[in-house]
Amino acid sequence: MTGPTLTLNGVAFAYPGSPFRLTDIELAVAPGELVAVIGASGCGKSTVLKLVAGFLAPLRGRVLIDGMDVTAMPPRARSLGVVFQAYALFPHMTAWENVAYPLKVRGLAADERRQRAFKMLDVVGLSDFAHRRPPELSGGQQQRIALARALVFQPRALLLDEPLSALDAALRIEMRDEIRRLQREHAIATLHITHDQEEALSMADRIVVMRAGRIEQVGSPRELYERPRTRWVASFVGHSNLWDGVVRAPDAIETPIGIVRMRDVALTPGTRATILVRPERIRLGPAADGVNNFTGKVTRDRFLGALRRYDLSVAGGSIVGETADAGAIETVHIPPERVQVIPLEGGTSASPT
Amino acid sequence: MAWITACYLAYLFLPIALLVVGSLGEVWLNTLLPTGLTGRWYLEVWSDGSFRRAFSVSLQVAAATCAITALIGLPLAYTIYSAASRGVRFAARIVALLPIAVPPLVLSFGFVLVFSSDALPYLGSLWVLIGGHVVLTLPYVTQTLVADMRHLRLAALLQAGESLGASAPQRFFDIVLPSLRHSLASGLVTVAALSIGEFQLSNLVAGFITRPYPVVLLQAFYGATGFACAATTILLALALLGSLTGSLTAHGARATGAVAA
Numbered sequence: 127m128t129g130p131t132l133t134l135n136g137v138a139f140a141y142p143g144s145p146f147r148l149t150d151i152e153l154a155v156a157p158g159e160l161v162a163v164i165g166a167s168g169c170g171k172s173t174v175l176k177l178v179a180g181f182l183a184p185l186r187g188r189v190l191i192d193g194m195d196v197t198a199m200p201p202r203a204r205s206l207g208v209v210f211q212a213y214a215l216f217p218h219m220t221a222w223e224n225v226a227y228p229l230k231v232r233g234l235a236a237d238e239r240r241q242r243a244f245k246m247l248d249v250v251g252l253s254d255f256a257h258r259r260p261p262e263l264s265g266g267q268q269q270r271i272a273l274a275r276a277l278v279f280q281p282r283a284l285l286l287d288e289p290l291s292a293l294d295a296a297l298r299i300e301m302r303d304e305i306r307r308l309q310r311e312h313a314i315a316t317l318h319i320t321h322d323q324e325e326a327l328s329m330a331d332r333i334v335v336m337r338a339g340r341i342e343q344v345g346s347p348r349e350l351y352e353r354p355r356t357r358w359v360a361s362f363v364g365h366s367n368l369w370d371g372v373v374r375a376p377d378a379i380e381t382p383i384g385i386v387r388m389r390d391v392a393l394t395p396g397t398r399a400t401i402l403v404r405p406e407r408i409r410l411g412p413a414a415d416g417v418n419n420f421t422g423k424v425t426r427d428r429f430l431g432a433l434r435r436y437d438l439s440v441a442g443g444s445i446v447g448e449t450a451d452a453g454a455i456e457t458v459h460i461p462p463e464r465v466q467v468i469p470l471e472g473g474t475s476a477s478p479t
Numbered sequence: 480m481a482w483i484t485a486c487y488l489a490y491l492f493l494p495i496a497l498l499v500v501g502s503l504g505e506v507w508l509n510t511l512l513p514t515g516l517t518g519r520w521y522l523e524v525w526s527d528g529s530f531r532r533a534f535s536v537s538l539q540v541a542a543a544t545c546a547i548t549a550l551i552g553l554p555l556a557y558t559i560y561s562a563a564s565r566g567v568r569f570a571a572r573i574v575a576l577l578p579i580a581v582p583p584l585v586l587s588f589g590f591v592l593v594f595s596s597d598a599l600p601y602l603g604s605l606w607v608l609i610g611g612h613v614v615l616t617l618p619y620v621t622q623t624l625v626a627d628m629r630h631l632r633l634a635a636l637l638q639a640g641e642s643l644g645a646s647a648p649q650r651f652f653d654i655v656l657p658s659l660r661h662s663l664a665s666g667l668v669t670v671a672a673l674s675i676g677e678f679q680l681s682n683l684v685a686g687f688i689t690r691p692y693p694v695v696l697l698q699a700f701y702g703a704t705g706f707a708c709a710a711t712t713i714l715l716a717l718a719l720l721g722s723l724t725g726s727l728t729a730h731g732a733r734a735t736g737a738v739a740a
Contacts, residue, residue, distance in 0.1 A: 179638075179642055181638055181641075187699065200628060200641070201638075201641045201642050202641050202642070202643075202644045202645060202646065203644075204642075205644070207642070208638075208639065208642040209636070210639060212632060212635060214632070214635040214636050214638065214639035215639075216636060216639075216640075216653075216654060217631065217658060218657045218658050218660075219508075227640075227643055227645075227653070228644055229646045230644035230653075231643060231644045231649050231653075234545060238523070275643065276643075279643070279644065398612055
């Protein structure tokens with residue numbers, strides 16, 4: 127059993143003259159693992175990357191690579207492949223010269239670095255563009271060059287800083303698979319910073335959800351989606367119905383849309399709690415036993431190809447549901463076993479629903 | 480629109496054309512254009528020792544000014560570009576623009592006061608003249624460089640270089656210099672042109688044997704028209720030579736940049 131490739135140990139950071147604080151960051155990326163760090167803009171996720179890369183030094187705590195403390199080590203000695211948001215390709219060098227640059231600074235002979243750069247270009251499928259300069263390449267091609275440049279010197283880990291945010295939607299999906307393929311082929315520990323939760327869910331082995339300079343939850347995509355620990359994680363990861371309410375019985379909670387039945391929970395009646403129901407769990411039509419039936423009017427109906435996502439306006443609020451059924455919707459029901467209860471955190475519920 | 484452009488171009492080029500015509504004319508008295516064709520005015524300017532010396536002083540001053548503004552301008556521009564605080568950036572901008580805003584006459588008078596003191600009796604030396612030209616032209620280099628650094632997002636390029644393992648000297652020679660070579664060259668073209676044409680400060684600061692070409696040229700206006708025209712045409716040619724050399728250097732840098740790496 128080998129230890130993690132990247133470790134952040136109780137890391138804290140603050141920008142001078144700014145109220146923003148990064149506190150108690152504990153993070154580990156295992157060899158070959160892809161860990162995504164997600165959160166709204168300004169939550170500190172890019173700061174985490176800069177701390178790992180060495181562009182910033184933590185106020186407290188340690189950064190380790192392969193178990194070695196690199197907290198005081200300059201970025202160039204850390205041997206990490208970084209892909210920047212705007213790629214940061216050198217505009218005066220051709221594609222292959224960009225890819226060969228890390229080999230050049232490492233003192234490799236001209237023949238060998240040329241050979242290795244071209245091999246890497248072949249891996250990302252851009253051999254035909256080796257002699258183009260970055261301004262003559264499309265966004266997706268620049269992205270591939272940046273990846274090739276970050277991987278060619280066999281770094282100890284790969285850091286991706288919002289690598290897909292500058293691409294258009296179709297290309298973004300394609301590049302997700304491409305990054306994942308390269309990452310798997312090289313079996314390289316990867317820290318992937320993104321604001322796009324869908325991107326994180328579809329690519330990562332594990333996801334770190336950050337909020338206001340803290341880690342809110344760490345888990346596999348499935349864990350985060352199915353068992354979010356806080357209301358905020360539930361709202362940030364995937365689509366959700368979230369209702370605040372008061373527990374009336376071990377199997378019932380009173381919410382703005384009415385009493386919702388659920389499986390027995392270990393909460394005493396009178397406790398305030400939030401319930402989460404994912405849109406795909408909403409069933410069309412009334413339940414046979416008449417439990418959790420809600421009737422209303424569809425106020426929005428979004429066609430998403432195989433699915434449609436609708437807002438059903440009911441007394442006291444609205445229900446977001448997803449279905450493959452194209453028929454009219456009037457009554458829906460929520461299976462009690464699909465209702466998740468999230469205990470209310472200490473007054474922190476300021477979040478989008 | 481077209482005729483406005485035509486008028487503007489006529490206004491710009493007619494005096495220059497007349498200068499060239501005048502410098503080649505034998506006699507130019509009370510006629511629209513001079514009569515006769517001769518090269519003797521150019522020969523006269525060339526055989527005049529003070530003009531020849533001024534010509535070489537101007538070239539030396541321009542070359543030295545270019546070299547020094549490049550050496551100071553690059554780190555200065557980077558400091559302004561990377562200054563974290565907005566206040567520092569604003570202050571740096573004001574200071575950098577000051578030599579453009581302040582009339583050169585004011586600056587020259589300051590130079591005269593400082594360098595005619597007993598402590599610093601260097602008024603009239605070539606280095607004081609070069610120093611004056613550096614102060615006057617530095618803003619043009621720094622402004623051009625700062626704008627280009629922003630445009631290129633140099634900070635991100637340097638971070639990339641750093642993460643790829645490049646040392647500070649490697650980052651400077653592999654990334655900073657080659658990516659800024661166009662703006663540096665165009666800044667230096669401006670510097671060379673300004674330095675060659677500079678009159679106000681040079682007139683007050685230069686010594687008798689360090690007078691640059693424009694200062695000596697003033698005397699020509701008291702002599703024959705043809706002589707004055709020829710001497711002025713030479714200044715024009717000198718300025719054009721400066722910008723041409725600059726552009727060629729930029730072109731050369733582009734060509735070598737393509738081969739390097």
